[in-house]
Amino acid sequence: MIYPGLDIIFLFLLTAGIVFLIGLWIYYDRRDSQRETEGRHDVIYHCIKCGHIYTGVHGSEECDCPKCGFCNGRLQF
Ligand SMILES: [Zn+2]
Incomplete structure (x- = not known):
């Protein structure tokens, strides 16, 4: 069985964290822009x-x- 190295695991977790933060950023940005246009x-x-x-x-x-x-x-x- 092949075990990934510690650097590969670290890179995977770092990439997953960055993708998660970008997803949250896009979600809240769209939500706020919709709220602004509704009341404008x-x-x-x-x-x-x-x-x-x-x-x-x-x-x-x-x-x-x-x-x-x-x-x-x-x-x-
Ligand atoms: Zn009145």
Whole structure:
């Protein structure tokens, strides 16, 4: 039976560790970029009746406040 040398085992474990870390890096990078693009297109509203700040769907010009129900226009910067 052929036994691999200690240097071969060390290289295999080092390579497996590097591949594992690169896999984690790619996974978390994709997850974070998806989270950023989901919230990027929301529209921000400020309720002039109760002061609540909330977000509405992309492209909307008016949205009801989730706290008091007052219809507000979108914030313009
Ligand atoms: Zn409100």
